Amino acid sequence: MSEQRIVVDPITRIEGHLRIEVVVDENNMVKEAYSGSTLWRGIETVVKGRDPRDAGFMTQRICGVCTFSHYRAGIEAVENALGIVPPLNAKLTRTLMNAALFLHDHPVHFYQLHGLDFVDVVSALSADPKKASEEAFKWAEYPYACGADQLKLVQDKVKKFVEKGNLGPFANAYWGHSTYKLTPEQNLIALSHYLECLKLQRTVAQAMAIFGAKQPHPQSLTVGGVTCIMDLQDPARLGEYMVKFGEMADFINRAYYPDLVMAGKAYANEPSVLNDVGTPNLMTYTDFQVGANDYLFEGGYILNGDVSKVYEVDENKITEEATRSWYKNPAPLHPYDGETDPNYTGFKDAKTMNAKGEMEESKVFDITGKYSWIKAPRYDGLTMQVGPIANIVVNYAKGNKKVVAVVDQFLKDTGLPLSAVFSTLGRTACRMIEAKIVADNALTALNNLIANLKIDQSTCAKYVIDNNKEYKGRFIGNVPRGMLSHWCRIKNGVIENWQAVVPSTWNASPKDAKGQMASYEACLVGMKIADLKQPLEIIRKIHSYDPCIACAVHVMDTKGNELSKYKVNPNLI
Amino acid sequence: MVDHKLLNTIQDRLDALSKMPKIKENSSIMAVLKENGFTRRDFMKWAGMMTAAMALPASFAPTVAKAAELADRLPVIWLHMAECTGCSESLLRTDAPTIDSLIFDYISLEYHETVMAAAGWQAEENLEGAIEKYKGKYVLMVEGGIPDGDSAFYLTVGPKGTTGRDHAIHASNNALAIFAIGTCSSFGGIQAARPNPTNSQPLYKITNKPVINVPGCPPSEKNIVGNVLNFLLFGSLPALDVYNRPKWAYGIRIHDLCERRGRFDAGEFVQEFGDEGAKQGYCLYKVGCKGPYTFNNCSRERFNQHTSWPVQAGHGCIGCSEPDFWDTMGPFEKPLGDRLFDTVFDGIGADAITDKIGIGVLAITGVAVAAHALVSTVAKDKE
Numbered sequence: 031m032s033e034q035r036i037v038v039d040p041i042t043r044i045e046g047h048l049r050i051e052v053v054v055d056e057n058n059m060v061k062e063a064y065s066g067s068t069l070w071r072g073i074e075t076v077v078k079g080r081d082p083r084d085a086g087f088m089t090q091r092i093c094g095v096c097t098f099s100h101y102r103a104g105i106e107a108v109e110n111a112l113g114i115v116p117p118l119n120a121k122l123t124r125t126l127m128n129a130a131l132f133l134h135d136h137p138v139h140f141y142q143l144h145g146l147d148f149v150d151v152v153s154a155l156s157a158d159p160k161k162a163s164e165e166a167f168k169w170a171e172y173p174y175a176c177g178a179d180q181l182k183l184v185q186d187k188v189k190k191f192v193e194k195g196n197l198g199p200f201a202n203a204y205w206g207h208s209t210y211k212l213t214p215e216q217n218l219i220a221l222s223h224y225l226e227c228l229k230l231q232r233t234v235a236q237a238m239a240i241f242g243a244k245q246p247h248p249q250s251l252t253v254g255g256v257t258c259i260m261d262l263q264d265p266a267r268l269g270e271y272m273v274k275f276g277e278m279a280d281f282i283n284r285a286y287y288p289d290l291v292m293a294g295k296a297y298a299n300e301p302s303v304l305n306d307v308g309t310p311n312l313m314t315y316t317d318f319q320v321g322a323n324d325y326l327f328e329g330g331y332i333l334n335g336d337v338s339k340v341y342e343v344d345e346n347k348i349t350e351e352a353t354r355s356w357y358k359n360p361a362p363l364h365p366y367d368g369e370t371d372p373n374y375t376g377f378k379d380a381k382t383m384n385a386k387g388e389m390e391e392s393k394v395f396d397i398t399g400k401y402s403w404i405k406a407p408r409y410d411g412l413t414m415q416v417g418p419i420a421n422i423v424v425n426y427a428k429g430n431k432k433v434v435a436v437v438d439q440f441l442k443d444t445g446l447p448l449s450a451v452f453s454t455l456g457r458t459a460c461r462m463i464e465a466k467i468v469a470d471n472a473l474t475a476l477n478n479l480i481a482n483l484k485i486d487q488s489t490c491a492k493y494v495i496d497n498n499k500e501y502k503g504r505f506i507g508n509v510p511r512g513m514l515s516h517w518c519r520i521k522n523g524v525i526e527n528w529q530a531v532v533p534s535t536w537n538a539s540p541k542d543a544k545g546q547m548a549s550y551e552a553c554l555v556g557m558k559i560a561d562l563k564q565p566l567e568i569i570r571k572i573h574s575y576d577p578c579i580a581c582a583v584h585v586m587d588t589k590g591n592e593l594s595k596y597k598v599n600p601n602l603i
Numbered sequence: 604m605v606d607h608k609l610l611n612t613i614q615d616r617l618d619a620l621s622k623m624p625k626i627k628e629n630s631s632i633m634a635v636l637k638e639n640g641f642t643r644r645d646f647m648k649w650a651g652m653m654t655a656a657m658a659l660p661a662s663f664a665p666t667v668a669k670a671a672e673l674a675d676r677l678p679v680i681w682l683h684m685a686e687c688t689g690c691s692e693s694l695l696r697t698d699a700p701t702i703d704s705l706i707f708d709y710i711s712l713e714y715h716e717t718v719m720a721a722a723g724w725q726a727e728e729n730l731e732g733a734i735e736k737y738k739g740k741y742v743l744m745v746e747g748g749i750p751d752g753d754s755a756f757y758l759t760v761g762p763k764g765t766t767g768r769d770h771a772i773h774a775s776n777n778a779l780a781i782f783a784i785g786t787c788s789s790f791g792g793i794q795a796a797r798p799n800p801t802n803s804q805p806l807y808k809i810t811n812k813p814v815i816n817v818p819g820c821p822p823s824e825k826n827i828v829g830n831v832l833n834f835l836l837f838g839s840l841p842a843l844d845v846y847n848r849p850k851w852a853y854g855i856r857i858h859d860l861c862e863r864r865g866r867f868d869a870g871e872f873v874q875e876f877g878d879e880g881a882k883q884g885y886c887l888y889k890v891g892c893k894g895p896y897t898f899n900n901c902s903r904e905r906f907n908q909h910t911s912w913p914v915q916a917g918h919g920c921i922g923c924s925e926p927d928f929w930d931t932m933g934p935f936e937k938p939l940g941d942r943l944f945d946t947v948f949d950g951i952g953a954d955a956i957t958d959k960i961g962i963g964v965l966a967i968t969g970v971a972v973a974a975h976a977l978v979s980t981v982a983k984d985k986e
Contacts, residue, residue, distance in 0.1 A: 037762045038723035042716045045688045047760060068759040069767075071685050072800035073793060081934035087921060088929070091793040094689020094821060146720050199712045202729050203720030232696050236910045243916035244906035245696070246689040246821055250916035252876050252936065257917030259881050372800075374756050377764045384762070385724035393764030403757075490877025569722050580687050 043143040045095045046579025063554035066402030074528040082108045093581045097246040098131045099509035103516040111503025117488040120255035122479040129472035130238035133278045135510040136465035139576045141227035147570035149220040150210040157214035165215045169288035184222045204566040211296040223285045237274035255490030279469035290462045294444040302567035307452035308549030309413045310335040312420035317508035320475040337427040347410040354540035365517040365529040387563045403583040406539040415549040416512030416536045422460040457574040497523035534582035678741040681715040684767045686747025690785035691717045693821035727761045743778035748787040748803030757801040775810035789816035796929035816847045820923035826852045857894035860902040891936040892919025899924045
């Protein structure tokens with residue numbers, strides 16, 4: 031047996047439906063990789079013909095995890111089209127909600143979603159809690175929830191689970207896999223933080239709900255501003271935000287940061303997380319407004335990992351194409367002119383290796399044809415990687431002081447060189463670094479908001495939508511998963527066209543006409559898999575992107591088609 | 604006054620549950636609570652709150668507590684269809700003194716793609732294993748709309764490329780009870796909004812088994828968890844309204860218990876977002892609030908452990924727990940009464956609903972509310 035096809039579907043602990051396939055040679059080395067989504071929802075199609083003020087509520091439903099990102103994008107794209115500038119109070123309130131999202135998303139990603147790729151829960155059961163507590167002090171001056179008594183409680187709790195043979199959501203994972211590198215004591219520390227994070231994610235969600243009404247799917251943004259003026263006038267509410275924000279900020283500094291340093295050292299020699307940056311072109315956009323003209327992060331892009339030169343993003347160079355995606359027109363088009371019709375060509379039959387190592391009848395991608403509901407966005411014809419790694423590296427290259435300080439500290443603490451950032455581990459570390467920068471600096475927005483409220487109580491800008499006028503506008507920003515853009519046209523007072531080019535689309539896209547691989551696929555090729563029945567290395571790498579696939583499968587413009595005619599031939603090739 | 608008949612029914616149900624074999628020994632919710640440093644008193648407080656939330660008499664609290672303790676015998680399978688994961692996220696925010704982690708402990712969560720550790724073939728093994736092992740004994744919770752018919756291929760799951768539709772039917776066939784969590788699985792949701800390009804359907808149109816709808820976009824954490832308890836107490840489907848929504852949660856209109864109801868009655872309305880009325884907490888009807896047409900307990904239970912809800916944050920209700928609300932309640936920032944015969948979809952909006960239900964309860968309510976709003980404002984202006 032020379033070549034083997036390995037299918038991982040569903041990729042769990044992500045948002046949405048993602049399938050990864052790889053072809054390995056006789057040495058289990060990955061020769062080819064394919065990333066495809068198996069769900070399409072068509073939200074842009076649904077948005078068409080509606081009142082532009084409704085668009086934000088609908089685009090928000092692209093994702094309940096990035097629950098604020100697409101809401102803000104949907105609202106601000108319309109504001110941009112109509113030429114509306116919201117009052118500063120509104121902008122800063124949006125930043126505070128955004129800050130809560132960053133402080134929610136990143137820790138939850140590391141502990142609840144990605145952490146189990148690095149942390150062997152079963153191994154934690156053989157740890158010595160006392161030694162584990164001592165270990166925790168190696169990584170933090172005041173470790174979070176790591177007293178010996180607390181660690182013992184955590185261990186006992188999980189022990190009961192395991193002994194009864196009913197692991198619930200922890201069942202059937204790749205426990206004991208040879209590429210787990212933490213010691214039992216280190217695993218126990220991380221496990222304790224897993225449980226703490228489960229509690230704190232609720233607290234920081236409340237922080238968003240203070241100004242946002244609820245989380246997921248907040249409801250206090252409107253085209254022109256925000257509606258939560260009563261909460262802004264209430265010092266008790268502002269204080270409540272500050273306290274809840276502070277609780278998560280504390281966890282980030284005393285648990286998330288030290289755990290990444292610990293993992294960074296432990297995994298420093300694990301091939302499956304090193305030297306595999308995927309796409310080395312990194313792109314981000316200016317965002318995170320904390321004052322009248324003050325942003326936490328700047329935009330730009332670098333090519334081929336060369337941090338000596340940062341280029342400015344030209345939005346006219348963004349295109350999307352569908353050569354290998356389940357849509358008809360493959361031509362690369364700018365999002366304002368996006369043109370797509372579904373064209374599902376399905377899977378092919380093949381035998382692949384199941385969990386027992388036997389060959390079983392399966393469905394596999396048609397790797398010579400189309401294989402994903404995700405389109406392929408490109409910048410100036412090139413693949414780009416977006417996300418915290420792009421945001422942190424570009425800002426580091428630009429000399430953003432807040433970023434440089436944290437990155438340098440992290441490299442010093444781990445003893446890793448800057449080049450180590452260009453890896454799976456780097457992606458995971460940069461997410462933490464981004465969270466820490468937000469945790470340490472975002473309250474500036476609250477202080478500036480309070481200062482401004484003393485002199486100005488306005489929260490909404492006035493505007494008129496002229497039904498006889500055509501408008502065109504976009505939102506571009508940087509959200510927890512990377513650079514996000516929404517593009518809209520308005521005609522006759524209703525939405526004529528809507529396109530979202532989202533972070534996961536950039537990273538997870540299939541190949542393009544030139545055969546260029548996007549980052550998910552690129553980072554897998556050349557990697558060795560220890561056990562084909564348990565492809566832990568694949569999910570470890572893919573999780574490091576924090577995939578958000580419902581976000582990525584938005585795409586469809588029906589220009590020239592009647593809205594009621596959606597008959598797609600399901601007869602496969 | 605205790606309803607003895609009801610209490611007896613519940614008691615019988617609990618006795619039956621106690622005799623069922625345990626999934627996990629010594630892992631009752633009370634034991635889990637103790638491990639987490641919670642006292643019996645904390646737990647009883649929580650049970651009292653849940654009792655109130657389910658509109659049961661206060662004397663039922665000990666019964667609720669007992670039901671919760673027995674609940675660890677309930678395996679749960681949660682399926683993701685065409686969705687945004689917002690409902691799962693809402694579940695994670697669940698309520699009361701850190702009860703969220705406890706819920707994970709006492710319901711045995713056999714399959715949940717966002718949370719589970721296994722992936723790929725191993726994940727599919729978990730699903731099949733759970734369906735087989737707990738045949739007829741597990742609760743199925745489904746999140747998301749389901750692409751159907753010739754369009755079922757818009758969602759496939761697993762190494763065999765099984766359609767979401769087939770997954771949902773298979774899991775439904777062997778379930779003890781089925782909850783459609785969220786507006787998408789209850790009514791189709793956003794992907795089923797006109798023109799429904801993927802032919803997405805609600806769960807009840809896919810399976811021929813009874814489905815309890817727990818709509819909301821997303822439903823509050825209380826409505827998700829409360830329904831599980833409701834099921835445990837009565838051992839049968841809860842009392843449902845015409846849309847198969849549990850009456851305990853969806854029995855009253857948001858408008859009826861709204862904190863701004865006094866403003867409505869006084870004729871004090873926000874005329875546009877950001878005005879003086881907005882600062883004073885006036886009624887949001889004229890900037891589009893759909894509270895008068897929406898049946899849910901948001902005004903009582905709120906979201907994120909009572910932190911807030913849309914009306915408190917100054918934005919009107921968008922009616923997210925009503926069938927087809929994306930098509931019938933928009934534009935969300937205009938009063939329904941203003942546009943009954945003038946919708947962007949050439950009459951597919953609220954007036955089409957009027958046709959569907961004959962006399963048009965919604966429309967009449969809309970007219971009545973609009974008339975009241977008008978009269979109240981006039982009356983106020985004269986003062």
